[in-house]
Amino acid sequence: MPYPFILNRLLATTLLFLPAIAPADELAGLVAAGEGLYNRHCSNCHAMSLRGSPHGSALVGPVFIDKWGQAKPGQLLAYTRQNMPPGGTDVLRNNELASVVAYILATNRKATDTGLPLLDMDGLVAAADGSAPTGDDGGWI
Secondary structure, three states, rough: OOHHHHHHHOOOOOOHHHHHHHHHHHHHHHHHHHHHHHHHHHHHHHHOOOOOOOOOOOOHHHHHHHHOOOOOHHHHHHHHHOOOOOOOOOOOOHHHHHHHHHHHHHHHHHOOOOOHHOOHHHHHHHHHHHHOOEEOOOOOO
């Protein structure tokens, strides 16, 4: 009866690799949700292509990377929470902002060096699910 042994071994191997798979799935979900939120709330100023317009700066490409590339995702998240959209910073909840930032960073990842600190998006999952540390005002620290 080698079957129980094989099944136990298979289950153990699957569970060993499951934590490495789950965050990628969560991040993909964040990016997908962020695209819809971006299109609804941000694209009027920053354009559907994220390339900017007279009303909002580019969120993809060299100018964006020059400004934000050495920052951490949490810094962009905090800036976005405090400043976007202009005149209505309470439009999106923290988890929605994390999704939008994940979408912006994923779009930049496709076109640039992924070794930049800004493009290390692992912490965005924690920001979206509420497990990231926040300051007294509910913003990220």
